[in-house]
Amino acid sequence: MTRIALLDYGMGNLHSAGKALEHVGAQVDITNDPKIIAQADKIVFPGVGAMRDCIQGMQASGIDQVIRDAVLNKPVLAICVGMQALLERSEENGGSDALGIFKGTVKEFPKTPHLKVPHMGWNKVHQIDSTHPMWNNIEQDARFYFVHSFYVEPENQDLVAATCDYGLPFCTAIHQENLFATQFHPEKSHTAGLQLLKNFVEWKI
Template identity: 55%
Template sequence: MQKIVVLDYGMGNLHSVASALQKVAPGDQVVLATTPEQAEGADRLIVPGVGAIRDCVEGFIRPGFVPLLNQCIESGMPILGICVGMQIMMARSEENGGVDCLGIFPQPVKFFGTDLHENGERLKVPHMGWNRVYQKIDHPLWRDIESGSRFYFVHSYYVPAEGNDAVAGETDYGVQFASAITRDNIFATQFHPEKSADAGMQLLKNFVGWNGSN
């Protein structure tokens, strides 16, 4: 039996994530951890996130989750980031007047509202609802998911796809953005797999069976 730890730092729809995990991995233990101690013995780690980036970063730092996350990265443990859980891994976000993030990836997080469609109209924010994710690399978390499958999004800020060598999935919303990124034992999605019907459940199932390498 695996121990799957979902970090609870007060900024995520944790119960829907936990419920989805229990459906795809009924024989495993799903733990909502509010302290690093509760994450001890984890076999895999999930970093969710919903809300303002400043609150998310502060909430993540306060209980000591940064050293825990770094240890999990160094150990090769499979890690999944979801929505703002992906954005806090970036270098810096434009949200809240500019916020330094964890810097695990060097890319920035930008605001959709300053970008324009080809027709010159500003992009509507938030980007909310179903959109297609086009797979840019072959990765174990894409197993049995067709490129171009629809996933569910709710976000006003995004990680650019252009010049981003970490892109695993890309989506078009007037601009091309990274809807999934990966490096080594980290895979993170801007969309919510727990809200994305069959494709999302398959991704979570793939994560539960992933060994942390490509």
């Protein structure tokens, strides 16, 4: 059974993510213990809330260094603010630094009379490369569940694994080698979301 460390730094939707991962066959440890994380086969990096608070929580628990180490040697799935934290900087709170693993910025959706922010609810996700193993058995333009006011804009567009449209097209998933990250919440996305989590559990790298 695949053992997954679900990173706990005080800012993640841990209960629903843990239950969803267990549902698709994983053994889940909700933890910030470096020893348990080191023993895990794979890592899930969740996040909710404000970027500055998330980064402070990561630094206080040492999770920031865990993520830097993990992206070098383990399969990692980052979700929502976990994905945003991989970039250099966010526009949130007047600007705050993130982990800087990838070059790019987390930007705020423009405020217009026709665009409700936060982007909340179901939306179609367009896969850039449908042959990626994380998209196995997920149809093109499947609907996933979102709750966010900011979106990632990586400098390297080759990182983009999927896009979505919400008043403007935006990156909703990124990938590089052993890392995959989504702006949407797979643990809240029913059939398609559970399939994506199952694909992560089964992902051979």
